[in-house]
Amino acid sequence: MLAGEQGHATQKAMQILVALGKIYDAERLVKVSSVQVSGVSYKNLGDAGLEFLRELARDGKARVKTTLNPAGMSLTDWKSQGIDSGFAKKQLRVIDAYRKLGVEITCTCTPYLAGNEPSFGQHIAWGESSAVAYANSVIGARTNREGGPSALAASLTGRTPLYGLHITENRVPTIAVDVEAQLRFPEDFSAMGYFVGGEAKDGIPYFRGVQRASLEDLKTLSAALASSGGVAMFHLEGLTPEFGVATKNLETLTFTGKELMETNFQLNDEGAPDFVSVGCPHCSLTELATLAKLLSGRQVTREFWVCCSGEVKRQGDQAGYSKIIEESGAKFALDTCMVVAPVEELGYKVVATNSAKACHYLRNAGLKVRFMPLEECVAEATSG
Numbered sequence: 221m222l223a224g225e226q227g228h229a230t231q232k233a234m235q236i237l238v239a240l241g242k243i244y245d246a247e248r249l250v251k252v253s254s255v256q257v258s259g260v261s262y263k264n265l266g267d268a269g270l271e272f273l274r275e276l277a278r279d280g281k282a283r284v285k286t287t288l289n290p291a292g293m294s295l296t297d298w299k300s301q302g303i304d305s306g307f308a309k310k311q312l313r314v315i316d317a318y319r320k321l322g323v324e325i326t327c328t329c330t331p332y333l334a335g336n337e338p339s340f341g342q343h344i345a346w347g348e349s350s351a352v353a354y355a356n357s358v359i360g361a362r363t364n365r366e367g368g369p370s371a372l373a374a375s376l377t378g379r380t381p382l383y384g385l386h387i388t389e390n391r392v393p394t395i396a397v398d399v400e401a402q403l404r405f406p407e408d409f410s411a412m413g414y415f416v417g418g419e420a421k422d423g424i425p426y427f428r429g430v431q432r433a434s435l436e437d438l439k440t441l442s443a444a445l446a447s448s449g450g451v452a453m454f455h456l457e458g459l460t461p462e463f464g465v466a467t468k469n470l471e472t473l474t475f476t477g478k479e480l481m482e483t484n485f486q487l488n489d490e491g492a493p494d495f496v497s498v499g500c501p502h503c504s505l506t507e508l509a510t511l512a513k514l515l516s517g518r519q520v521t522r523e524f525w526v527c528c529s530g531e532v533k534r535q536g537d538q539a540g541y542s543k544i545i546e547e548s549g550a551k552f553a554l555d556t557c558m559v560v561a562p563v564e565e566l567g568y569k570v571v572a573t574n575s576a577k578a579c580h581y582l583r584n585a586g587l588k589v590r591f592m593p594l595e596e597c598v599a600e601a602t603s604g
């Protein structure tokens with residue numbers, strides 16, 4: 221591959237992996253069973269990124285199952301989202317290049333809810349920090365936090381350098397967290413992740429004292445941990461598959477009701493929301509069920525985005541949830557989300573959301589944020 225015998229794109233991909241392997245002192249490459257590619261929104265890629273993809277698409281092909289992160293807009297409904305046609309044209313070219321490369325156009329940050337479901341112990345190469353933390357921690361698959369180019373390089377070669385979280389010894393906790401706060405909603409897990417991520421930096425937290433956690437709790441915890449810090453893996457004692465590791469002599473944090481309250485306070489700016497968005501990470505079917513229940517018979521009074529994958533939306537169609545949600549005037553934001561779409565250019569100023577990760581990135585984009593539970597997001601979106 222490196223010698224170019226299997227084509228230009230494969231050679232370029234292998235050059236990226238070899239360079240990475242040298243930086244991290246990897247002993248060898250390891251085969252991967254799946255890839256999740258990030259770096260899809262034209263907002264982040266720009267023309268240089270688009271050209272890089274088009275060059276690879278001339279003769280490159282995915283060798284393993286490869287799925288795609290959200291794009292900067294809905295691929296079909298971008299006009300109703302208010303997206304500029306110049307942006308849309310470039311975004312569609314990005315998608316076209318990925319399609320030529322053999323990447324499945326899933327456009328979701330929850331690939332594990334949309335058919336890309338690795339097994340315990342499998343080596344994978346995933347971009348998208350929330351999905352990486354989920355895959356390592358909840359599934360027990362093994363991936364580093366890949367960037368767009370390195371994930372794509374793994375897809376085009378079927379391999380990744382063996383270092384970091386691919387190695388058992390590197391998957392042990394670095395910091396313990398005693399959870400004393402009552403975690404009642406997924407948003408409480410989100411706030412906890414945001415607090416702990418800031419303290420743990422790129423370490424591996426070991427949570428003690430959490431009795432139960434739903435898929436939605438784990439999904440939002442993964443996202444928040446990876447946004448305020450660089451966490452790519454965590455353990456929940458008794459709940460995640462690799463928790464049985466030594467925790468003696470670890471630095472210990474305590475997360476009480478006080479930290480929960482302070483984090484909630486910290487994630488709220490002044491101002492009335494003019495935009496409400498849920499589904500960061502992309503909604504699960506259970507979340508669509510909850511939304512349908514909350515929105516049934518009500519009308520939204522401001523822009524309300526429900527971000528989810530096409531696959532989960534299809535499941536919601538079958539279950540009858542999507543119809544109820546759409547009848548309320550809420551919009552499905554398929555293929556995209558409030559962070560990777562150019563929301564700041566659509567004129568909105570204050571965003572209400574139930575995701576600490578979304579708050580973090582929306583603030584970086586210059587917007588004000590209001591962090592609240594899903595139920596309150598619906599109340600806000602339907603208030604007079």
Ligand code: F3S
Nearest residue numbers: 329500501502557559
């Ligand atoms: Fe997904 Fe967008 Fe949040 S990609 S994790 S919904 S920032």
